[in-house]
Every structure is written in structure tokens, then in C-alpha cells.
Amino acid sequence: MADKPTKGLADVVAASTALSDIDGRAGRLFYRGYDIHDLAGRTSFEETAHLLQCGTLPTRTQLAEYGAELVRGRVLGPLVEANIAEIAERQAPMEALRTLVSLAGADDPDKDSNALDANRRKAARLTAQQPILVARYHAARSGRQAPEPDPELSIAANFLLQITGRTPSEREIEIFDTCLVLHADHTMNASTFAARVCAATLSDMHSAIVAAIGTLKGPLHGGANEQVMRTLETIPPDGVARAVRERLAAGQKIMGFGHRVYKTEDPRATHLREMSRELAEASGDATYYRMSKEMEEVVHAEKGLYPNVDFYAATVYHYLGIPTDLFTPVFSVSRMSGWTAHVIEQHADNRLIRPDSEYVGESDRKWVPIDER
Ligand code: ACO
Numbered sequence: 001m002a003d004k005p006t007k008g009l010a011d012v013v014a015a016s017t018a019l020s021d022i023d024g025r026a027g028r029l030f031y032r033g034y035d036i037h038d039l040a041g042r043t044s045f046e047e048t049a050h051l052l053q054c055g056t057l058p059t060r061t062q063l064a065e066y067g068a069e070l071v072r073g074r075v076l077g078p079l080v081e082a083n084i085a086e087i088a089e090r091q092a093p094m095e096a097l098r099t100l101v102s103l104a105g106a107d108d109p110d111k112d113s114n115a116l117d118a119n120r121r122k123a124a125r126l127t128a129q130q131p132i133l134v135a136r137y138h139a140a141r142s143g144r145q146a147p148e149p150d151p152e153l154s155i156a157a158n159f160l161l162q163i164t165g166r167t168p169s170e171r172e173i174e175i176f177d178t179c180l181v182l183h184a185d186h187t188m189n190a191s192t193f194a195a196r197v198c199a200a201t202l203s204d205m206h207s208a209i210v211a212a213i214g215t216l217k218g219p220l221h222g223g224a225n226e227q228v229m230r231t232l233e234t235i236p237p238d239g240v241a242r243a244v245r246e247r248l249a250a251g252q253k254i255m256g257f258g259h260r261v262y263k264t265e266d267p268r269a270t271h272l273r274e275m276s277r278e279l280a281e282a283s284g285d286a287t288y289y290r291m292s293k294e295m296e297e298v299v300h301a302e303k304g305l306y307p308n309v310d311f312y313a314a315t316v317y318h319y320l321g322i323p324t325d326l327f328t329p330v331f332s333v334s335r336m337s338g339w340t341a342h343v344i345e346q347h348a349d350n351r352l353i354r355p356d357s358e359y360v361g362e363s364d365r366k367w368v369p370i371d372e373r
Helices: 045-054 060-073 078-090 093-106 116-141 155-164 170-182 190-199 205-216 224-234 240-249 267-283 287-303 309-319 324-348
Strands: 020-023 028-031
Touching (some): 028 045, 028 267, 045 060, 045 155, 045 170, 045 324, 060 116, 078 093, 093 205, 116 205, 155 170, 155 324, 170 267, 170 309, 170 324, 190 205, 240 287, 287 309, 309 324
Antiparallel strands (some): 020 028
């Protein structure tokens, strides 16, 4: 007989990891021991991915090698190439990514190995391909060709170039790169847990990532950033306080607020708020930023809740010219670095993840033949 479960596994330690750590009371986040405040704005996404997947911040030589691996790895396989146009026509962005990553697995040369070296190569390829998949999906559904990625540019710069079709400014690239760093890993969040459960059956990395993408999609997790923007677009600029109070009174959640682990400000939101303010001012129309600030104040006054990573990410992506329905795919572009690192970690020291459950159904029922029911 199992103990009573903690609903939603709150406070349950489900795995050991050396990848990231959160101090929810102090509002601190660490990647492999480095404070996120030290990494954000100083360390590129490529360096962060190397830190997570290979264990160290890279030297210049290691970064050049890893960068070259990413450039080689972003070439899409024939199965993806053959199907991406039809998928873009028929599936919403996160559904399409789930499908495309699954198809990409078929053409991955290391698909049948969970060995450390094969897993590291797959992690680099998946990290390289995810932004290309999003860009190619968006181009296909828009009936245009995505510009070719420039091997001299970073993942952040190429992504903005491919999505918006224009050369981004240096500051836009820095801001988007910082967003990718901030979203790269976050302990045992729902999508990472899903990936680890799948990997722990000794299934392969692509399968684990498909599970993670399906899990990130939901509005209680990564899907919240899109919902934040839809909320801002729906309510009148001078009606923020009223709209928030009405939604709370109706028992609705305000997307982009609250967190299972943080009891104070999410340190990622601190950076995102500032970047949102900067971009809003530069855009000449700070309406959405001002609305966001007001929403933050009202939600805190009414519920004592703080914005999570998704709240200010929404307006940052908006001001960068990213379409709203690609916000959660952008999250996946970054989190791919963390998911794959977790699969590597799980396979390196594996035990099947198989928790127990509390039975709450009926018992001692008497079976009767079908014609007597
Ligand atoms: N708006 C209004 N009330 C909220 C919110 C919110 N955003 N978040 C939590 N609450 C309230 C709940 O209604 C509940 O109140 P009650 O005790 O009176 O019933 C209480 O706070 C606890 O909320 P739970 O949902 O039980 O907290 P949990 O830890 O299970 O959920 C979660 C955390 C899912 C993030 C929640 O805060 C939420 O739904 N937020 C909105 C969705 C969102 O922004 N998700 C993104 C999270 S960050 C990420 O995944 C990348």
C-alpha cells in the first residue's frame, strides 16, 4: 500500500542532477554552479549549451569546435525536408515541432546508440536543428523561403534573421541571446521530467525530446508565454486592473504568474523585465510594457504572486518581431540544450523512473457476464 501522494509531486525530489539548481526562497538559479546573473548578458547561448552538455564553460578552442559541430549539425535530414511543407500546412507550431523532431530521429546517424559520445553528438545536432526547424516551419507556412543561416553568425542572430527576414541589430542579437541563456535549463520542470522518464526506459534521445516538446506545449508550462501576449492583446490598454480583477474573481489564472518553486521573484524575470523595457522604449510604443508593469503590480497586490519567466519573455519576443504563436517554439529552441543534457545525464547513471500510485477506485467488485450487466 503506497503512502498518500503529494499532488503534482510538489516538493518531491525526483532525480539527482548536476545541471541546474534553484533556491526558490532566495530567487536564485544556477547552471552547473554558475549564478544565472553572472551568465546572462556575458555568456553566449552556445557557451551555455556547451556548459550543460559537456560540463564546462568552453575555452576559445572548445567553443570554435562546438560551434563548427553546430554548423555541421543543423543540416536537416531528407525525411524532414520531404515533409516539412505539408506539416507546416497542417499542424500548429508545437505540434509540428513534435513531429519534425521525431522525423529527424530517423536520419540521425547516432539514432541507435545511447553511448555518451553518441548522445553528445545528438545533443549538439538537436540544439543546432531546433531553430532551423522553427524558421523553416514558419517560412513554409508563410509561402516563402527562409534565408540561409550564415555560418559566421550565432544561433540567436541566425534565428532572428530567418524569422523576421531582416538583419537584426547587435543589441537585438544580444537580447535574444540572453533570452536563450535564461531559458536553457531549470531543474525538474515538467518537460525535463518527461524527457528523463522516457530516457530512463533506455529509449533514445529523440524519443525523450518528443516527450519534452509535447509537455512544454501546455499553457501551465511553456505555452504560457503565448497566452501572456494573447491576454495583453485582448484587454484594453487602460483596462488592465479591471481585467485582472475580473479574471481573478472568476477563478481564472493570470498567465505568466506563479511558480511551483520560486517564492519570490524569478531571477530570469528580472532580466526579461529590463530587456522588455529597453525594447519597448526603442520601439517608440511602450504600451505592452506599461500594461505588463501594471499587470505585475495588480497581480502582486491581489494574489502576492510574482511574474515567472514567461511573463516578460512575451513582450521581449513581441518587440523583437517574433510572431506570437512562435513564442513557445522559441522556448524549445533554448530548452533543447537543457533537455538533451538531462538525457545524457540520465543515460550516464540510469535507473528506471517508476513511481507508485495511490489507488482511489472501487474494490472487491463482482464480475458479471456481459449480457447480465
Ligand atoms: N493566477 C492566479 N492564481 C494563481 C496563479 C496565477 N497565475 N498561479 C497560482 N495561483 C493560485 C492558485 O489558484 C492557487 O490558489 P488557491 O490555493 O486559492 O487554490 C494557488 O495560487 C496555488 O496554485 P497552484 O496552481 O496549485 O500552484 P502550482 O505550484 O501547482 O502551479 C503554476 C504553478 C502551474 C506555474 C501556476 O502558478 C500557474 O498555473 N501559473 C499560470 C501559468 C504559467 O504562467 N505557467 C508558466 C510557469 S513557468 C514555466 O513553466 C516555464
